[in-house]
Amino acid sequence: MIRLRGITKYYANAFVKTFVLRNIDLDVKEGEFLTIMGPSGAGKSTLLYILGMLDEACEGEYFFCGQAVHELNEKKRTQLHQQDIGFVFQSYHLIDELTVYENLETPLLYKKVKPDERKSLVADALDRFHIVAKKDLFPSQLSGGQQQLVAVARAVIIQPKLILADEPTGNLNSQQGEEIMELFKKLNAKGTTIIQVTHSERNASYSDRVIHLLDGWMINGEKSALPGEHRESGKRKKKYPEGT
């Protein structure tokens, strides 16, 4: 479903080129649950944004479900992204001025879903995530865990093929984190592809496969990415101390 070849990203100014991603090759199959790990500043978020088409690589090719994303214009990319991709962030990123209900509704509005269908989709999501009682509250009136729950609900409401999660449990306590990971597990079981960034081995253990980034290099790529491999990645923990 995803195929990256030689993805490179750098920031250039007059004097230096700072490389963030170097020559990344990555394949993700439909229905896979992938974890990206690495120290702070390694380029994990950048990679995720590129996968989510919110950022562009400087070099390399990106195929999404067979479409050459690197060749699409902004409008087409927005469409693709709108149909198939849901985002979850560490700091939730709900729209402060909208209620829970309206936050859930917004992606559907962008997707131009009809009002009736929209209503039932939002009602379903509220139900599924047990937040019906919160639907008229604003994000600031919710706890972190609740906010992240809403954020996940917002990501899945468009029934995306791919969910991208950037440290989704980073600001949550372990119990809340657990809940979110269980949710991901369930979604993945129903066929949604999930790519998450995390610093937590525990979270990583939910996934099928783990890749590591260091200074923009992918240090255990395709070759070592065998099922069950993720259990070994625990050993590397000391080698790459976690950042914030």
Next chain:
Amino acid sequence: MIQNYLKTAWRNIVRHKGYSLITIAGFALGLACCLMIMLYILDEMSYDRFYPNAGRTVRIDVDASWADNTASMATTSAPLAALIRREIPEVEAVTRFRYYGAPVLRHGEKCFSEERFFFADPTFFDVFSVPFIQGDPRHALAQPNAVAISLSMARKYFGSAEALGKVLTADNRQDYIVSGVFADLPPQTHFHYDFIAPFGNRRDTQVDSYATNNNFSTYLRLRPDITITRFAAKLDRLVQTFAHPELEKLFGNSWAKLAQGGAYFRWLPRRLTDIHLRSHRDFEIETNSDIRYVYVFSLIAFAIFVLACVNFINLTTARATTRAREVGIRKSIGSSRGELVRQFFSEILLLVFLAVLIAVVLAQLLSPYLDLSAEKGVPTAVLANRSLLPLLGGLLLLSSLLAGAYPAFLLSSFKPAAVLKGDPVMSKKSTLRGLLVVLQFSVSIIMIIGTLVVSRQLRFMQDRDLGFGKEQVLVIRKANDLGKGVRAFKQELLARPDVVSVSSASHLMGDPEFGDELYKNPDAPAAQLMKLQRLFCDENFARVFQLRLAGGRFFDKSRPADRKGIVINEAAARALGMSDPAGKQLISMGGERIPVLGVVKDFHFQSLRQRILPMAINYWGEDAFGPLLAVRIATPDMRQALAGIRRIWERHSRGQSFDFQFFDDRFARVYAAESRLSGQLLAFSILAIVIACLGLLGLSIFIVRQRTKEIGIRKVLGASMTRISWLLSGEFLKHVLLASVIACPIAYFLMKRWLGDFAFRIGLDAGPFALAVLITLGVSLATIGVQVVRAARANPVDSLRYE
């Protein structure tokens, strides 16, 4: 979707109350001004258009020039109307009218002096087709003693009773029978009349000279099938056939020769609808407005509009930082750029809509103070105006586009990857924003300089020694209604110890117009007829107004021959080429020899706008009963003097009201235009600087917030509060200084041109410029002061932790 947008927008407005308030209020203030100015301009443009055939109605003007004299008159000779009717078939109707002064009308107990009383041809209502409420416009002026009156006059004299057939007695001499009642004229006309009476067989209407005695207003209506240009050509032919031969006789030379010497005499058609804004001739019926005001105010409205938009843009983009995250989120959940542009546009539309609503209310509240339509005496009722809705629609659309486009495209352009990671979205130095602030302050500074220069010129004109004494003079109007009784009245006045002197006069200094008369100096090498302004008075005139003699003497009542003589001013002596005129003689147009008794020193009998024109003062003799009576008073208790004079008046006047003014109040109207301009400029300058300061305030909030961390670090490194305050203020003051550099030359150029209109004017020194810059600096320092000091005093630990 739009609901979602508006919801976000509204909640954003409510959440950032202070910010929204600055944004909306600033914009509303600017819009309110634009609105008022535009309504004023529309009002000015609507003059005389209520007449059904306004587009085809034309006034005939006269332009004439010979030797050093020129005349441009809004009046013509008496027989021209009949000539046009006879010779130009494309003219549907012609009429003449003339003003002979304000009669005192009486009906039973009711007695008023009426300023708007005109005599006219019976065809008057054919050309000025105003609706009749009673009577028939075609026959209203058929009888010699008829008078058609306006509805409000009918109410004034007759209340709710039937007006037709009632009698109005004028000046206790003449009875008029009301023959028609017409609807009141709207304020938007160059010619207001309340009474129209037929000429009957007045002698002046039968004078048979085409070129001289231009005393009549001549108006006509053209057939739709003739253009004004073709009509003008026909008039040209008439002038050649009928007026030029007459002038040849008058000047004793062939027209070709005269024309070679630069002489001309023309009859010119002037559209009715152009008169109010474009006609500034001698003998206008009322003082007209000026198209230049329309231009100047359009410019001001435009400038204020741009300022307000700029502010709006500045303030909305300054908030970009707070909105950036939202942009990132929306893009990450599937918003396209187009959607975001639409969102921000609808948001701005909401802000602008609120601003427009407030602007309407503000305009309604402020319009009495802005005083745009002073001469109409009624504040423009903003809410009642017909043009309001289309105007508002236009404003709403235009300002949303102008003020909304840049912020919408800027905000929607943010890269989600960057803003969601928390990268700064805007560089610290926003050149565009800086430029916009500079622009705003340039406009403010120009306006402040304008205000200062105009008010200085005004003060200069008011304080200047005019060459005569204008204080402690009382003017009694309509004294001629006493008839011969005026002599006894004068004597009784003089018997009072506080009355110094009393003089009758036809005109007084400061009157908009004087008559004129042509004279030539027989001793000059090439004797030319020169135009001298003409004033009639009695022998006390020089004493009442403290005129100073430069030679000869003033009139003497013990020498009856003085009635034939004149006293001229120094300007007249120069124009006629006489070095020592007293005792010499001049030749009048009629060929009479006129002795010059004396020369008075030049005095400013008109505005300082004009150079002092040549003048001839004529003697009426001791028993003169002119319309104006000037009384010089010397007393510390003016109230008592006034009461005493009133009592004397009442003994002589047979019930007529005591109509008085203080001369200096009457004279002040000379500078009415300038003092209005000065007041308006003041209002607009205050407005401009308020708007500019709101912009600066927004900018300073933004910059200070952006530099919080830097300030924290500097403080940790040991910078003092004062030092930091200066550092921050410097940033803003740079803008103001740059604005001064731009504004001063522009203001200098503009004010130089404005002052150029005045024959007597102040010099343009550095004072107003320096003062304007200082005022602007002071006001803007005060604006940013709070922000700067707060930032400088903030605990560095907080600000660093906050980051």
